[in-house]
Amino acid sequence: MLNSSTQCEITSGGFCFDNARRNAVLEAELSEKGYKAPKARKTGTTIAGMVFKDGVILGADTRATDDMVVADKNCMKIHYIAPNIYCCGAGVAADAEILTQMMSSNIELHSLSTGRPPLVVTVTRQIKQMLFRYQGHIGSSLIVGGVDVDGPQLYSIFPHGSYDKLPFVTMGSGAAAAVSVFEDRFKAKMELEEAKQLVRDAITAGIFCDLGSGSNVDLCVITEKGVDYLRGYDRPSQKGQRNTAEEEERRFPPGNESADRKSVNIRSQPDPAPAQGAVLTPGAGGVSDVQSGAPEVAGLRSDGPAGGCGGVPGASFLRC
Secondary structure (H helix, E strand, O other): OOOOOOOOOOOOOOOOOHHHHHHHHHHHHHHHOOOOOOOOOOOOOEEEEEEOOOEEEEEEEOOEEEOOEEEEOOOOOEEEEEOOEEEEEEEOHHHHHHHHHHHHHHHHHHHHHHOOOOOHHHHHHHHHHHHHHOOOOOOEEEEEEEEEOOEEEEEEEOOOOOEEEOOEEEEEOOHHHHHHHHHHHOOOOOOHHHHHHHHHHHHHHHHHHOOOOOOOEEEEEEEOOEEEEEEEEEOOOOOOOOOOHHHHHOOOOOOOOOOOOOOOOOOOOOOOOOOOOEEEEOOHHHOOEEEEOOOOOOOOOOOOOOOOOOOOOOOOOOOO
């Protein structure tokens, strides 16, 4: 029998914010000593994926950064998990690399023990459980895509273990620019070439709008027939070249680089305020000249047609 003298403590409902207050006190003590609290590192990547008519397409840029330094211009951010499942990684490169290698090994052992091809949801579940176990200290944001018996599937997994299943998804520091392209042009059951162009344009938007993303565009097309890894599918930002279609349309035809001074129609400017003691007389081209009895200021001239720029003394060094 229970001891009747034992009193049960009644806990109040709701959330407990004791740790939040503790962290605030620790942060205040660190700031007094000249230290700063650790902050989340920027991912510095643009990765994306979408479901199309026959499968899944994954895309990523190829720039790896160390703070403000470009460490690698052509790294691989699309990792192998299984013959029909691949994964894009954003965040700490070492964490993403080791995590995907461990998952690939575990999924291979699981497939051998069960005698069946792996499922995309199995990979997603194992990854999110491992990330949740480390409470975000593994700094990897992942996009898992593949084709199994349930058809094409696409998942996004965050560093703390939460996940989403969506028809299209973007992650990384360039995700905002990339998702705007998807939201504008995505359609259900798109054809292969149209879907590849859409993913390419989304990654390119992240490259041009985010300093942490850059270099080339890699694509990975996963269907029931197999996997087509398109390494270096596009190079949108080549050094010293601007080869976009809009730039070509804005080019002037040959022979229009120079213009005759007489053929330029200069809009008449309002008359300048006369100096003290000056006398106004009609000038050439309807613009008044200024004549003054005061001595000419050193360094200012009134030569040239109509006294420089509209006959204003000292205005010959201005470009009209």
